[in-house]
Amino acid sequence: xxxxxxxxxxxxxxxxxxxxxxxxxxxxxxxxxxxxxxxxxxxxxxxxxxxxxxxxxxxxxxxxxxxxxxxxxxxxxxxxxxxxxxxxxxxxxxxxxxxxxxxxxxxxxxxxxxxxxxxxxxxxxxxxxxxxxxxxxxxxxxxxxxxxxxxxxxxxxxxxxxxxxxxxxxxxxxxxxxxxxxxxxxxxxxxxxxxxxxxxxxxxxxxxxxxxxxxxxxxxxxxxxxxxxxxxxxxxxxxxxxxxxxxxxxxxxxxxxxxx
Amino acid sequence: xxxxxxxxxxxxxxxxxxxxxxxxxxxxxxxxxxxxxxxxxxxxxxxxxxxxxxxxxxxxxxxxxxxxxxxxxxxxxxxxxxxxxxxxxxxxxxxxxxxxxxxxxxxxxxxxxxxxxxxxxxxxxxxxxxxxxxxxxxxxxxxxxxxxxxxxxxxxxxxxxxxxxxxxxxxxxxxxxxxxxxxxxxxxxxxxxxxxxxxxxxxxxxxxxxxxxxxxxxxxxxxxxxxxxxxxxxxxxxxxxxxxxxxxxxxxxxxxxxxxxxxxxxxxxxxxxxxxxxxxxxxxxxxxxxxxxxxx
Numbered sequence: 001x002x003x004x005x006x007x008x009x010x011x012x013x014x015x016x017x018x019x020x021x022x023x024x025x026x027x028x029x030x031x032x033x034x035x036x037x038x039x040x041x042x043x044x045x046x047x048x049x050x051x052x053x054x055x056x057x058x059x060x061x062x063x064x065x066x067x068x069x070x071x072x073x074x075x076x077x078x079x080x081x082x083x084x085x086x087x088x089x090x091x092x093x094x095x096x097x098x099x100x101x102x103x104x105x106x107x108x109x110x111x112x113x114x115x116x117x118x119x120x121x122x123x124x125x126x127x128x129x130x131x132x133x134x135x136x137x138x139x140x141x142x143x144x145x146x147x148x149x150x151x152x153x154x155x156x157x158x159x160x161x162x163x164x165x166x167x168x169x170x171x172x173x174x175x176x177x178x179x180x181x182x183x184x185x186x187x188x189x190x191x192x193x194x195x196x197x198x199x200x201x202x203x204x205x206x207x208x209x210x211x212x213x214x215x216x217x218x219x220x221x222x223x224x225x226x227x228x229x230x231x232x233x234x235x236x237x238x239x240x241x242x243x244x245x246x247x248x249x250x251x252x253x254x255x256x257x258x259x260x
Numbered sequence: 261x262x263x264x265x266x267x268x269x270x271x272x273x274x275x276x277x278x279x280x281x282x283x284x285x286x287x288x289x290x291x292x293x294x295x296x297x298x299x300x301x302x303x304x305x306x307x308x309x310x311x312x313x314x315x316x317x318x319x320x321x322x323x324x325x326x327x328x329x330x331x332x333x334x335x336x337x338x339x340x341x342x343x344x345x346x347x348x349x350x351x352x353x354x355x356x357x358x359x360x361x362x363x364x365x366x367x368x369x370x371x372x373x374x375x376x377x378x379x380x381x382x383x384x385x386x387x388x389x390x391x392x393x394x395x396x397x398x399x400x401x402x403x404x405x406x407x408x409x410x411x412x413x414x415x416x417x418x419x420x421x422x423x424x425x426x427x428x429x430x431x432x433x434x435x436x437x438x439x440x441x442x443x444x445x446x447x448x449x450x451x452x453x454x455x456x457x458x459x460x461x462x463x464x465x466x467x468x469x470x471x472x473x474x475x476x477x478x479x480x481x482x483x484x485x486x487x488x489x490x491x492x493x494x495x496x497x498x499x500x501x502x503x504x505x506x507x508x509x510x511x512x513x514x515x516x517x518x519x520x521x522x523x524x525x526x527x528x529x530x531x532x533x534x535x536x537x538x539x540x541x542x543x544x545x546x547x548x549x550x551x552x553x554x555x556x
Contacts, residue, residue, distance in 0.1 A: 187518070188514060198408075198448060201444070201446065
């Protein structure tokens, strides 16, 4: 059995036994003089009772009792459908101590009631819903859970909701996993950024020192250049050139004399 | 140049420096030049022993010529050669002397660099001496006000302590790192140092000490506001709950993976010893005040 099947069946179990919890909830929630709440509570209780009866119907030994139960269900459904307009009128009335959100919610609840009532199975063939994918679970004969083949479509109705939940759950799980990866990456980045920050702080005074030293060195060079230029100019002055040329001529003369 | 030339240079230089009847002043200038040439020649010829000796003599010559910078440089080269020769005692001595000469020049940065190089060379062989050298290097930098450079030295010293399994000393070095970081407002390094100290205490299975350390560090604003604080508190909570899985999970977290690799190795090996014993101790301490029958 796959996890999906387990989830589906757990959903059904919870729904089956929820009526006990819901009753307690409703009892605690109903305030004294709220007519709408009282009526709605009673309609809800009737619907739940009908659902239960509908589930027990196929277990009857004789066809006759099944038919009788179905007829009963249909009668109650008709009665409940008549209650709905009354509920709607009551919902329109403003009751003191009621928040505007709850007021809007009441309207929605009333609107949802007819659908719920119609959906109660009463033996008429219901339109097929999502039978395709669930053949696998239906084909396990040994594992029975308060239904037979006849109630497969109700099963599938339920699983429509639970499959939506399942999809949402899986999407959220994927999102969570990718968010975790992003968080890890960000942590690494933050650490690297901090370390770079500290390294740069460390190097700032060194750069200042380098700056000073280079400034000193360049000013020294400038001084030296100026002095050198002066010295070379002095050396290359015209008087020295003339002396050089004269001496050169004298030397050439002596050499010529020696070699002649 | 033939290989025997360095030898000849050395003997010539020695002659220049040896005082005798004919020579009353040693001619250090030319001798030093000759020594340097000889040393280079020996190094090229891979004659490390003689090269080392030549460098030593060259350094002595530079000292005589009142240039401690060159002397220190030569001593460093000599020390590097001594390291190749695995002459550890000499390595230590040379680096120390070089560092002293650098300080004479008024350059503390190269002084501490020399000590750090010595310490790194001696890490495997003479670990105690290495730690001493690291400590001295850190002191020099702190006196100069350059604690930022000391971070690496502290971390290296801590690694050596951990290798020697002296965990309390290692943790105290980390706390000194934290102090130095505090002075330069390097909050990231500071918090990492404190977290590392706590992990070291936990690795030594000294939970009380770790708790105390955490409480001390909690007084510091920069630590309180940091990721490392959260990680430390989670780790200590997991320890007091005796939850081994939680401890392992925290050790895999990215905060711890950003620390020094030696510390990461320690963290991955946590928990050492019996964590449930710690849990029961804590539980006993807590249950006594809840005794309702005690009417006092």
